[in-house]
Amino acid sequence: MNIVELRRDLHANPEVGFTEFRTATRVVEELRRLGYKVLFGDEVMRPSSRRGVPSVEQLTVAYERAKAEGANEEILAAMEGGLTGVVATLEGGGAGPTVAFRFDMDALPIVESHAADHLPQAEGFRSRHEGSMHACGHDGHTAIGLAFAETMTHVNFNGTLKLIFQPAEEGGRGAVSMVDKGVVDDVDKLFCFHLGLDLPIGSMSGGATDFLASTKLEVRFKGVPAHAAAAPEKGKNALLGAATALLNIHALPRFSTGATRVNVGILEGGSAPNIVPDSAKMVLECRAASYEDNQDLERRVRSILEHSAEMHGLDCDIAVIGEAATAACDRELVELAMREAKEIPFFTEQLESHPLGASEDATFLMRRVQEQEGQATYMIIGTTIAAPHHNEKFDIDERILPMAVQLLERIARQTLR
Template sequence: MLDIIALRRDFHQYPEVGFTEFRTASKVVEILTSLGYDVIYGKDALDGDSRRGLPAEEVLDEAFVRALRDGANVDILEKMKGGYTAVIGILKGKEQGPTVAFRFDMDALPIHESIDSDHFPQAKGFRSKYEGNMHACAHDGHTAIGLGLAEKLSDRNFSGTIKLIFQPAEEGVRGAYSIVQKGMLDDVDYLFCHHLGTGVPLGEFHGGASGFLASTKLAVHFHGISSHAGASPEKGRNALLGAATALLNIHAISRFSSGSTRVNVGVLEGGTATNIIPQHAKMLVETRSVSEEVNEEVERRVKKIIAHSAEMHELQHEIQVIGSAIPIDCDLDLVTLAVEEARNIEGFSSCKNFGDSNSTGSEDASFMIRRVQENGGKGTYMIIGTGIPAPHHHPKFDIQEEVLPWSVELLERIARRTLT
């Protein structure tokens, strides 16, 4: 029998950021295979051209070698080389029935984990072994829950098909779209996604979540001409100045009466020395809105500002979409079903259809839910509460591990109720 807490701690020690989840995904394939699942992974599980924000080749290669060093199965890993780290486990029941899917994200964050003695993973000896990477958003727990569910359903005592989707690169909303584009959601009748924490306390459960924002993440490069800043400044074309012009005007975009918006230039890099006109500058930008249409308009304005800023300073530029998400619209009957099942579990003392406050983040599971709904199916995004000593994406983030077996039991109850 799988030890869900031990699994979570193992994944926590080896945190891998988006599209480098080689060790994690390899372990998932091994366990699903041992449980009798048909397993789809590598290039068969996602569309390579639809991946967003793919790390540089040298980063992928380094992570691949690291995973081999840390116990990943070489035969499995070969099919994932180049960042093909999605895993789909499929199991057919004893009789015909619907296809029910659950999604679990696997990736970590580029954060240095705390070494303070009061940080639980440090105190218990399962702090990150990969300095600079950390599971600071509970995806280690999500992956362990998914495998626990896989084991519970391995008796095939249900009617229909279970599909377990282990997704890379949720952070930065990058990975789900490529799985959707590969057609992995096209046969799904019911889709259940979830997240641990998000400010909801231990013992509380929400059958649905609302308020997720549409978002677009952009990587922008400005290309100019370097020159001596003192001797011949007029011969240079200052890429950093063009990027700075764009930054100021992006943050001056007006608000919208038709829906709240967010815009942020999170990174601005350029230049090599005080006496050299910068030849290159890089900018990372995100837009968000409660409305998909408004977000598209903000994105259009951002791109226009970038183009005109580049033209003003006689620069070349390029823009790449490195992540995106759309709002989530949960189906109320699945929300209600999930709440009814949660009420049967002793650990959940407060069960609500939706929480008191909306999320203001973004989730690329939105593309999966949208595809299922477009094909006549239904989906929801659930919140499973757990106390956290620090916010998500913080060096001292952690979860209360007792929530893990409760979550497995909840998802099993949901699966068996819908697989009829």
């Protein structure tokens, strides 16, 4: 398996959360070819636990596109409606622990750069799906996962190797549905990782800190339309109610117990300047360094939304479209990862921790494993990046790909004994 070619193919065909139909079917095909037991679709996801699922129209367009691009239709049928998770297991020669590795697959809704100095443009693997882009390195994560899967078929080990290919990490939308389906309930040790995140190539961190818990909400305000001049008193202004909520959400106090964030990212409504707006849509998020603080912050945000609606005589519907928790990495796994990296000359710096400073829904997988008396860590594997994460010119130094596979293999050998 040529890992660079694989990563470039995935980069050229990015798919956003819950539409990873081509990507996930390819993952299934490769894993089956390698002899893994593979489960996918509703076998590894609880549909009702997904957050921020795209519209039926968006899902249908992506599904048909994947079919037109040659995706295996037998596999594709089980993923219809956005059930794009994949879990594979490989049994060792004797009894032992279950050790899992998690890889995210989704892209972002970003138009990729056409600049001549952007390597994917220059080398011919820029996104073919205009408006979608692998701008966070998940194409590299998936390629690493498949190359690692191949490597482990040549390794003698005990226990069970479990590979989790997760959809919809961006926005914190996919992990909960896999947790609720029980995919990590048998896991003794879980390793998650991310490329980049401000660590240079040659550096790695055995664990991450500063996860921010997050809740993302989509809010619909419903009022009554009226003529803005002839009968404004007969209307109920949904946009005004939403604006009231926006100002008060941003006026919430910070917490003394830890960092908190709120942000209304989208506010839209109305249809004409002479009509009292009868509908408005708001999309917002809250974040906190503590899971408990984020729950409290979310409660306060919901109170503002509901009372702003009531103040203007509106109906208000609130939906959770994404969430993430906080998590702590287990020291034993952190130290193990550092030791194994030290045995690879490429990794010249091994750090005990590195701040994430953002949200990651792998935290739900980690917390479930730890609740079941298992251990988990979230590693950061450094690589030079051409631009910041989530930027139109983002790209990774592909030299890290085989080195990351080598690191995961060494970790697997040490834990599956």
